[in-house]
Amino acid sequence: MSTNGYDDRKNRTNLGSHLKKETSVVGRPLMKVDAMAKVTGQATYADDIHLPRMAYARMLPSTQPHARIVRIDTSKAEALPGVLAVITGQDLPIKYGILPVSQDETALAVDKVRFVGEPVAAVAAVDEETAERALELIEVEYEPLKPIMSIEEALEETEVRIQEYGHGGNIHKMVSLQFGDVEEGFAEADYVREDLFFYQGNNHLAMEEHSAVAYYSPDGKLTLWSSTQTPHYVHRALAKVLELPPSRIRVIACHPGGGFGGKSDPFHHEICAAKLAMITGRPVKITLTREEVFYAHRGRHPVLMWVKTGVKKTGEITAMHFRSMLDGGAYGSYGVATTYYTGALQTVTYKIPRYKFEGLRVFTNKPPCGPKRGHGTPQPRFALEIHFDKICEDMGWDPAEWRKQQACEPFSLTANYLRITTIGLKECIDKVVEASGFKEKFRKLPYGRGVGLACSAYLSGANLPIYWNDMPHSGAMVKVDRGGGVTVYCGSTDIGQGSNSVLAYVVAEVLGVRPQDVAVVTADTDLTPVDLGSYSSRVTVMTGNAAIEAAQKVRDQLFQAAADELGTTPDNLEAAGGRIFRRDDPGVGLPFAKAAQLAEARFGTLAAVGSFTPPKTPGRYKGAGVGPSPSYSYTACVVEVEVDPETGWVRVPKVWIAHDIGRALNPILVEGQAEGSVYMGLGEALMEEQVFRRNLHKIPSMLDYKSPTFLETPDIETILVETNDPHGPFGAKEAGQGPLLPVPPALCNAIYDAVGVRIDELPVTPDKILKALERKAKGQEPRVGPERMPEVEWVEPIYVEPPSLEHDPSLVPSANP
Amino acid sequence: MKQLISLRVNGELYELYVPVHKTLLEVLREDLGLTGTKHGCELGECGACTVLVDGEPVLSCLTLPVEVQGRDIVTVEGLAENSVPHPLQVTFAELNAAQCGYCTPGMLMSAKALLDRNPNPTPEEVREALAGNLCRCTGYVKIVEAVRLAARRLQGDLGNIVEEIERALNEGVVQEPESR
Numbered sequence: 001m002s003t004n005g006y007d008d009r010k011n012r013t014n015l016g017s018h019l020k021k022e023t024s025v026v027g028r029p030l031m032k033v034d035a036m037a038k039v040t041g042q043a044t045y046a047d048d049i050h051l052p053r054m055a056y057a058r059m060l061p062s063t064q065p066h067a068r069i070v071r072i073d074t075s076k077a078e079a080l081p082g083v084l085a086v087i088t089g090q091d092l093p094i095k096y097g098i099l100p101v102s103q104d105e106t107a108l109a110v111d112k113v114r115f116v117g118e119p120v121a122a123v124a125a126v127d128e129e130t131a132e133r134a135l136e137l138i139e140v141e142y143e144p145l146k147p148i149m150s151i152e153e154a155l156e157e158t159e160v161r162i163q164e165y166g167h168g169g170n171i172h173k174m175v176s177l178q179f180g181d182v183e184e185g186f187a188e189a190d191y192v193r194e195d196l197f198f199y200q201g202n203n204h205l206a207m208e209e210h211s212a213v214a215y216y217s218p219d220g221k222l223t224l225w226s227s228t229q230t231p232h233y234v235h236r237a238l239a240k241v242l243e244l245p246p247s248r249i250r251v252i253a254c255h256p257g258g259g260f261g262g263k264s265d266p267f268h269h270e271i272c273a274a275k276l277a278m279i280t281g282r283p284v285k286i287t288l289t290r291e292e293v294f295y296a297h298r299g300r301h302p303v304l305m306w307v308k309t310g311v312k313k314t315g316e317i318t319a320m321h322f323r324s325m326l327d328g329g330a331y332g333s334y335g336v337a338t339t340y341y342t343g344a345l346q347t348v349t350y351k352i353p354r355y356k357f358e359g360l361r362v363f364t365n366k367p368p369c370g371p372k373r374g375h376g377t378p379q380p381r382f383a384l385e386i387h388f389d390k391i392c393e394d395m396g397w398d399p400a401e402w403r404k405q406q407a408c409e410p411f412s413l414t415a416n417y418l419r420i421t422t423i424g425l426k427e428c429i430d431k432v433v434e435a436s437g438f439k440e441k442f443r444k445l446p447y448g449r450g451v452g453l454a455c456s457a458y459l460s461g462a463n464l465p466i467y468w469n470d471m472p473h474s475g476a477m478v479k480v481d482r483g484g485g486v487t488v489y490c491g492s493t494d495i496g497q498g499s500n501s502v503l504a505y506v507v508a509e510v511l512g513v514r515p516q517d518v519a520v521v522t523a524d525t526d527l528t529p530v531d532l533g534s535y536s537s538r539v540t541v542m543t544g545n546a547a548i549e550a551a552q553k554v555r556d557q558l559f560q561a562a563a564d565e566l567g568t569t570p571d572n573l574e575a576a577g578g579r580i581f582r583r584d585d586p587g588v589g590l591p592f593a594k595a596a597q598l599a600e601a602r603f604g605t606l607a608a609v610g611s612f613t614p615p616k617t618p619g620r621y622k623g624a625g626v627g628p629s630p631s632y633s634y635t636a637c638v639v640e641v642e643v644d645p646e647t648g649w650v651r652v653p654k655v656w657i658a659h660d661i662g663r664a665l666n667p668i669l670v671e672g673q674a675e676g677s678v679y680m681g682l683g684e685a686l687m688e689e690q691v692f693r694r695n696l697h698k699i700p701s702m703l704d705y706k707s708p709t710f711l712e713t714p715d716i717e718t719i720l721v722e723t724n725d726p727h728g729p730f731g732a733k734e735a736g737q738g739p740l741l742p743v744p745p746a747l748c749n750a751i752y753d754a755v756g757v758r759i760d761e762l763p764v765t766p767d768k769i770l771k772a773l774e775r776k777a778k779g780q781e782p783r784v785g786p787e788r789m790p791e792v793e794w795v796e797p798i799y800v801e802p803p804s805l806e807h808d809p810s811l812v813p814s815a816n817p
Numbered sequence: 818m819k820q821l822i823s824l825r826v827n828g829e830l831y832e833l834y835v836p837v838h839k840t841l842l843e844v845l846r847e848d849l850g851l852t853g854t855k856h857g858c859e860l861g862e863c864g865a866c867t868v869l870v871d872g873e874p875v876l877s878c879l880t881l882p883v884e885v886q887g888r889d890i891v892t893v894e895g896l897a898e899n900s901v902p903h904p905l906q907v908t909f910a911e912l913n914a915a916q917c918g919y920c921t922p923g924m925l926m927s928a929k930a931l932l933d934r935n936p937n938p939t940p941e942e943v944r945e946a947l948a949g950n951l952c953r954c955t956g957y958v959k960i961v962e963a964v965r966l967a968a969r970r971l972q973g974d975l976g977n978i979v980e981e982i983e984r985a986l987n988e989g990v991v992q993e994p995e996s997r
Contacts, residue, residue: 029989035910036982038918040902041853041893045919048852207857207865207919207953257855257919258953290858496917496954516986668990672913672955679956702862702951710944710957 024576025509026730029668032501033520034255034494046211046227046254051283054213055084057276058131059269059286060121060138061295062113065149065365065695066162067142069111069120076137077123082130085279086138088121092275096237098230098265098370100467102172102332104163107241107271113142114162114330115365116696117295119268124276124284147365147695151304151327154362155790162330162363171792172328172361173336177343177623178797179415180354185319189310191395195387196786198761199379199744201302201327202688203294204372205707208257210296211287212270214277222278223250226270229259229493230533233466235525237266238274253523259495260680261371264535265298265333294700298370299690301338301361302327303379306789307387315397315405319354322346323789324380326361326369333370335361337466337626341376344627346384347414348457349425349634350406351805355415358794366692371535373680374737377458378744385454385745386760389752399442399453399749400433403636411811415802417619419811421631422723422733424660425455428636431658431719436638442753448643452749455636458738459629460662460728461538463614472611474542475529478507478550480558480606484578484593486511486518488550491531492543493523497736498669499539505665506544506729510551511558512575513592529609537734540665541630542612544729549610557606561599562590615727621800630727633734634660637678637742641750645773648766650751652682652714655743659718662725662733673735674718681743683708687763726813760785822882826851827895833882841885842866842877845892853893853922857951864950867923868892874930874949893922896929901978905929905967911985914963916954924950928964937968 037043074086089110097103109120121138125131146160148170154162158169166172186192212226222244228234231251239246256263269286277284288296304325310318324342328335343357374381392399407425414420432453433439441451465473477489488507494500500522504515521527531543559570562580566573566588574583581589590598600606617628636658642651655678664670687706691698699705724731748759757772761784768784776782823832826849833848842859845851845868854877857863861879868877869891896903905928908914915921924947931938931946938946943964944957952960970976 030987031911031982031985031989032913033986034918035913035915036902036906038915038921039893039906039909039925040897041851041922043918044852045855047856048846050847050850050852205953207863207917207951208855209857255919256917257857258917260953290860290862496915498913498916514987666989668913668959672916672959675956675958676916676954677956680953701860702858703860707951707953709948709951710961711948713957716956716958 023509023730025505025515026665028666030515030666032498032669033504033515034500043255045208045257046213046225047287049213049225051213051215054283054285055124055126055280056128056131057122057124057273057284057286058128058135059119059272060135062109062116062118062120064113064142064144065116065147066145067113068145069109069113069140070143071141072121073139074121077134080130080134080137082126083134084124084126084282085276086121086123086134087272087275092241092271094241096241096266097332098233098334098466099332099336101336104165104332107268115367117292117367122272122276124280149364149366149692149695151325151362152790154364155792162365166363170363172332172363173339174360174795175339175623176358176795176797177416177621177800178356179800179802182319182321182354182356185354186310189318190313192308192310193387193391193394194306194308195383195390196760196789197305197383197386198786199303199382200689200762201300201369202684203297203299203690203705204260204262205705206258206260206262209288209290209293210263210267210269211285212273213283213285214273215283216277216281221248221250222274223252224270224274225252225254227256227263228253229256229263229495229535231493231523231525232491232530232532234266234270238271241271242274250526253493256493256495259534260373261375261535262298264371264533267296290702291700294697295367297329297367297690298333300372300684301369301376303342304786304789305380305383307383309387309391311391311395315402317350317352317406320346320352321356322380324359327364328361329364329366329368331368333368335369338371338376340623340626342380344416345377345457346380347416348418348420348632349408349455350403351408352415353802353805356797360792365695373677374458374740375536378741381456381741382744382762385742386748389749400429400438403455404429409805409807411809412805412807413618413803414805416627417624417803418627419618421727422662422725423634424721424723425634425636427721428634428658428660429455431721432636432638432656435717435719436640436656438638448645448754450750450753451638451640452746452753453636453638454742454746454749456738456741457632457634458537458734458741460541460631460633460734461614461629462536463617463628463630464625465532472613473538474531474546474612475609476503476543476547476550477529477607477609478547478554480554480596482597482600484517484596486513487521488518488547489521489528490543490547491523491528492539493534495534497673498666499534499543501669502540502544502665503547506547507551510548511555511592512580513578537737540732540734541728544732545612546610548729550608553608553610554606557599557603558595561602562595565590565598621798623798631662631725631733633738635739635742637746639743639746639750641747641754643751643754643769645755648769650686650764650769652747654715654717656717657719657739658721659735659739660721660723660733661735662728663722663731664720665730665732667720670720670735671718674739675716677737677739678716678743679708679713681740682747685744685747685762685764689763756782758783758785820883822886824882824886824890825888826890827892835882837881837883839882840878841880841882844882845877851892851894855919855922864927865920865923867926867950869926869930872930872933874927893925896925903929904970904975904978905964907978907981908963908967911990912959912963912966914955914959920950920952924952924960932968932971936972940965
């Protein structure tokens with residue numbers, strides 16, 4: 001059999017070493033397995049589904065930010081010809097929520113509404129227009145309550161409460177952790193600096209508006225097709241709210257048309273579509289309008305932050321104290337995790353020996369915030385990297401060299417017991433500094449032009465699941481057909497990042513076949529083993545490892561059968577180029593299909609399962625569950641800007657980004673993640689904001705909610721750094737979220753380099769630049785940003801003695817497990 | 818009020834009896850089953866619903882079918898010739914210019930209109946021509962590259978496009994785009 005041109009690429013090694021050292025699929029810029037379907041309009045998104053007798057549903061949004069529902073009269077809507085069913089909160093009273101600790105949502109408001117746009121009733125009708133007309137006939141009488149629209153108002157108002165649970169008043173969650181004595185650290189420091197920052201909230205703005213189609217069959221089985229990133233969690237929520245056994249519910253995630261975290265919660269419309277399908281006996285579709293997407297939200301939390309850091313003259317950090325206040329919106333969503341995340345990853349880039357974190361999340365009468373790309377970590381990273389830029393400026397340090405000197409050690413622990421494995425931070429800094437000419441440009445460009453540097457780290461999947469359990473986070477099944485075809489089944493959801501292709505690549509690599517010989521079946525709770533979902537950048541590492549395990553088990557059977565045929569032992573065999581052959585004599589081998597037939601004759605049907613459970617977490621304190629990951633990715637970024645001091649307009653000609661990917665399973669897909677992250681980070685930094693006026697969303701449309709077009713997006717140069725992480729599949733780490741993090745602070749640092757003003761608040765709109773320049777001209781502090789942090793009584797911190805931050809050889813996995 | 822209209826879409830003639838206020842986008846997706854054309858806003862803000870009318874890119878969510886009777890409408894389903902895809906489709910797939918893929922059909926139609934009138938656009942001309950099409954995944958980088966690569970292939974010897982696809986699936990991108 002031909003080698004398919006495989007043999008020319010034997011250039012990469014894998015520190016993980018449980019895998020063969022030479023690869024023929026991994027590392028190549030291959031076309032994604034679903035690419036042709038997407039470019040021909042044949043990929044199916046939820047709203048593309050059309051079933052016989054399908055009905056259409058719409059939901060009635062609340063017109064009040066905060067009100068008691070006194071009366072709902074649906075009789076006129078029910079009487080409208082063409083209307084099939086009308087439901088209200090009374091029909092779906094069971095609470096749900098993505099986190100077990102925040103089961104505070106109902107599919108339709110019960111007794112009370114908490115934000116404008118919250119669904120109050122839903123109608124199924126023969127067509128969408130009839131459903132919309134019916135909504136207008138529903139009468140709702142509200143008794144208004146005081147709306148609470150900001151962090152400050154939420155902290156001041158203790159009598160009127162949005163939710164009846166939480167920390168008290170309108171505080172949802174408060175956390176306080178201390179690792180070592182930070183006051184002692186500040187006393188040891190030669191210089192201590194404090195800063196305040198604010199990061200505005202923003203929406204994912206996925207191109208596809210959420211959509212779901214439900215079908216309830218005559219035998220009592222419910223099927224839901226949905227644009228979700230987390231079919232497993234939707235499955236659980238449906239079972240709970242609809243009181244159906246999970247065995248009678250099937251959730252299928254269609255291709256989501258963009259997610260970015262915005263399709264990770266169980267949503268109102270999914271549950272309403274399911275309930276209406278059960279009532280009417282017909283398939284029911286609900287597709288949100290763009291305005292409704294802004295109300296469904298779950299976007300970036302607005303966060304107010306204060307940070308204090310002590311440093312020695314020699315550069316070492318002695319201690320850091322960080323405070324964050326999150327504006328959560330009306331419901332919990334992922335918010336408790338987000339709160340912890342605003343304090344978790346500060347320690348993973350530079351050595352911080354003593355660290356204290358205090359964070360709180362408030363409820364406000366706005367659409368709930370949740371996870372958006374970077375989930376709770378872009379905000380503190382924004383604060384930190386500008387704060388460090390100021391410290392370097394104050395101390396006369398080179399910001400690139402200082403960061404390299406303070407970088408965490410490989411295979412070490414952080415003050416908060418996060419376990420770092422490989423770390424390519426220094427190399428990333430070197431690469432972007434060199435590529436951008438940072439040293440030649442920094443503080444040297446003419447007025448109006450500048451460069452800024454920032455770095456970051458992100459997790460490759462959370463080590464702890466969202467609901468407590470000790471089962472694997474990811475499962476995969478590999479079946480080999482006697483014709484030589486391979487199918488991999490996995491619960492993961494490809495949201496465009498290419499996770500379906502990753503499954504095909506790793507299975508093809510292990511079995512020595514081509515990716516397109518591997519069929520991929522994913523995201524279907526009836527057919528595929530559980531994978532927790534596409535969030536926390538977990539998919540490549542977790543599903544990749546699970547699929548490798550399954551493929552290796554099948555390969556063992558193939559090797560056993562082939563060994564007899566080839567007169568050798570299984571350990572002398574290799575699979576590559578569509579053949580199984582002797583290592584000692586590569587000319588002696590079998591076609592893959594022939595080996596499959598021999599193995600099937602000997603062992604029966606060929607299939608195997610694999611699963612992945614993240615490593616145990618060293619932290620042993622309450623809150624230690626947020627932050628640990630099998631590995632951390634690292635990123636360094638240089639942004640170049642041109643600032644017009646007359647108009648305050650910022651133009652970004654170019655961004656350089658270097659990302660420690662561990663190992664790129666497909667470099668062109670990794671580049672795509674980095675480029676998309678830079679773009680999205682710039683959008684958040686320069687224009688995107690979810691803002692409210694007189695209790696209403698100010699700009700719930702794509703026209704008014706500004707996002708960068710082709711014309712505002714700069715040239716982006718991506719550099720991949722490979723560190724071959726031992727916990728990654730073929731050494732890979734994450735790429736989907738981390739590269740966003742350094743972009744906003746690098747932009748602000750560049751603006752300071754260009755015109756000497758500090759914008760400590762996102763987005764950086766022209767008016768803020770002009771205001772800061774005006775202050776500078778008047779001899780005032782040349783800065784725009786928050787002036788104060790509200791006073792609150794923080795809870796007594798949990799005290800944890802920190803570990804040594806030095807390299808620890810015992811953390812290096814054995815090279816031959 | 819319903820009206821009888823006739824539309825020529827991807828070279829096929831359809832006669833339909835539809836409400837006059839139903840948009841071209843809705844008719845394409847719901848009445849003709851051409852769901853390749855997407856929607857992201859229904860207000861002409863995102864470009865996802867772009868189709869070609871007599872070769873010009875048009876937002877189908879802002880177009881009424883009565884306006885385009887008797888004209889040539891092309892959707893993403895009409896880009897390929899039978900089973901052979903258009904070079905733009907291949908380069909978009911090959912260079913990962915389609916991540917979630919949702920903006921892709923509209924993007925392809927705008928790009929097709931551009932290449933039909935300007936066979937060799939500069940990167941700036943590509944950005945200008947596609948600025949009405951939003952994409953949230955790619956940062957636009959690979960899209961510009963894909964359009965430029967398709968332009969070069971369209972001008973040169975196209976070769977066997979089915980082989981191109983096989984190669985991109987098996988061996989990856991070989992021809993590095995000029996702009997990188």
